[in-house]
Amino acid sequence: MTEPLLSATGLSKRFPNGVAAVDDVSLSLRRGEILGLVGESGSGKSTTAKMVLRLLRPDAGQVVFAGHDLTRATGAQLRRLRARLQLVPQSPQTSLNPRLTVGEAIAFNLRAHGWRRSAIQARVADMLDRVGVPPADAGRYPHEMSGGQVQRVALARALATDPELIVCDEAVSALDKSIQAQVLNLLAELQRETGVAILFISHDLAVVEHIADRVAVMYLGRVVEEGDTHQIWTAPNDPYTRELLSSIPPIR
Amino acid sequence: MSELLEIENLTVDFVAGQRVAHAVRGVTLRLGAGRTTVVLGESGSGKSVTARAVMGLLGGGARVGGAVRLGGESLLDLNERAMRSRRGRDIGLVPQDPGGSLDPLRKVGAQVAEVLRAHGVLTSRAARRERVMELLTLAGIRTPERVAKSYPHELSGGMRQRVVIAAAIACGPRLLIADEPTTALDMTVQAQILELFGSLQRELDMAILLVTHDVGVARLMASSVVVMYAGRVVEEGPGDRVLDRPAHPYTAALLGAQPHPGVPRGELVGLPGLPPSATTVTEGRCALVPRCAHAVAECSTTSPVLEPVTDGGSVACPVPWTADERRVG
């Protein structure tokens, strides 16, 4: 059995008011795997994501990414690791800096890792093309684009440094369904091409069922059930998972 | 015989200087007493604007055409004062964001009572208090005494939405308009609130006009469905028929775009491209043309009109098409 790409063990985080946002959460992801993290508001899924990305320091527990202890990494080592671990945020309104063009937004991530100016331009055009945005749009500002386009650019930005893992935090939740379908198809296609592993965080069970190989269900700061997506959908063990699944309105 | 709510060729334009946004481009819709109609569509389809036009809540800058009749009375001809007396009494509103419609500085019980007072339903304070408890109970709140004494921020999103529903049904409206009432709520709470709508309708015999983007919600709620695209109705009919055997390519695309078990990863079937903006002119053609795989030459030269479908309802698509399985990228 090979070592997992990401293994988070015993992550805990209390808010300043003493409430446990995340309580002893452990997750692991293999290379090229899509792990869905589902839960309702207040379940701690976004806090968990922030700790995995080291945007938030856990009170306890550690995150090991590609054999390195991310919780303890500092300086240049941390920055190098970050190139391999990227975020696709939620809101089309704020996932891109309103004052930068979409080309500059992608270039920023490349520049942070020492890419040369000449190489950056070609890479930006290539990334935009791969996410289905005309490279000629590199000079446009986020507010001139649709929500779906913005999220495609956010995906291009995350993939620009060839990461091994991207964290999608409700990355398609704010989109209209027909646009969401386009972006989900794109995400699946890019995942196949690049072999990137994805931690896919969503409150939308149907979307997670569609995209994830494995699922972890969070409730009140804990992982209550984890397993193969198909198995959880057909035979959920935990009572909360059962309630969650039964609340999905029937599609067909 | 006339229906409870009749919307006749409704148009809504927002005008600002030289530019005109056509939010609603001719919507006709009927809703019988005690029935539920779901208006299904995406952002910019005009579904929310249609609902707000019925409520008379469009504000300045809106140019409204056509007719809206509630129980035979033309709502568009009423002045603001008269319209205000219809809102809350004849028409109840449940908005998307329950937080936004509650006053953060007043206890929620007092806010429900205020609706009763404003419409002069109950004049005695004690009677109003008693009625508020009944309403909160009716809205599925098990501890009405405690909730009535709470401020909005002390309640969960689902509980706040129940309070808003209690206020909306306070005066026994004949029509309840719910605009994305569960979009901001958690899935498990959504299921409870949708169930509540069903039971309230049976008990109070009111009609519900429910606006949603969610195919699942539509399937759960609808006795009939109206599908809107780019400010027009593209298909309408009994919920089962529309959602099981869609007659319009757009309806089919909405269904295909919704992930559900059995669809392989990355094989969702939807539509390429984007819907037209509200400023785009779509007269004289089908608004779906640039995105539709079934379009023929006629689609670009004639405006489709709603024609009856053999197994119920009507559709604005003259092309005999069959669902395809192509995915969109």
Place this chain on the structure above:
Amino acid sequence: MAISPPSPRSRPPAALVAGTVAVLALVLVAALAPLLPLPDPDVGDLSHRLLSLGSPGHPLGTDGQGRDVLSRLVWGTQASLVAGLVPVAVAGTLGTLLGIVAGLGGPRLENTVMRGLDVIFAFPAVLLAISIAASLGAGLVSMLVALSVILVPAVARVVVTEVAGLRELDFMQAARASGARWPTIARWHVLPNILPQVSVYCSALVGLCVVLGAGLSFLGLGVAPPRAEWGAMVDDLRQHVFTAPLLALLPAAAIFLASVVFNVLGEGLRSHFDVRSRHTA
């Protein structure tokens, strides 16, 4: 869902146009002072002291030492602009840097910086400026230092608040996760998003600073005599307020006018950026 009406093409607000024109006019007056056909502002003729307004050769009269008031007002523009602009430029730069460091450096650094600034805040600004200027000795430089010191915390506090609001936005989270160094994040993501607010705030501070600078000079802590400066002129002329009341009002009016001009510019910038942010939001 909701459709907002199309927005009309935006024109720069009237206050922005008026403020810019007026500020440029002030700058022009200050720059052209040596070229204008005016009597020497620092040399007076004691036989012509306290001439009234409209006297031949002295349209705005002369002061107690017989110096031409119009000439002194025009030359005084230089000192007032320096007193208004230099401290704001210095404090704007330092305060922005400090605010960004505090806002991006984590809660501990933020607390340290903010508590430090609170110490300065605890003193009344005017008293603090007077005591700093007095302890450094009268003169233009000590006045500028004093004014800069009291403005830094004000700017820094505005910046920290702006950065705190920005910090939680999705693109800032993505930028932190990207692995970029914090100065790079500050340069590309923070500065462009706070500069509008900071420049609005600073342009309003210029107006305040003109008044404070004049106040220090009035107290003899600013520009050294005989150099023309509006605050010092008020001090000079107030001795004659009963014999020549209008004369004393002239420099005071100049101070007031300059302060209003910069506030109008600030107001114009604010509404300009408001419109823009509504478009880009």
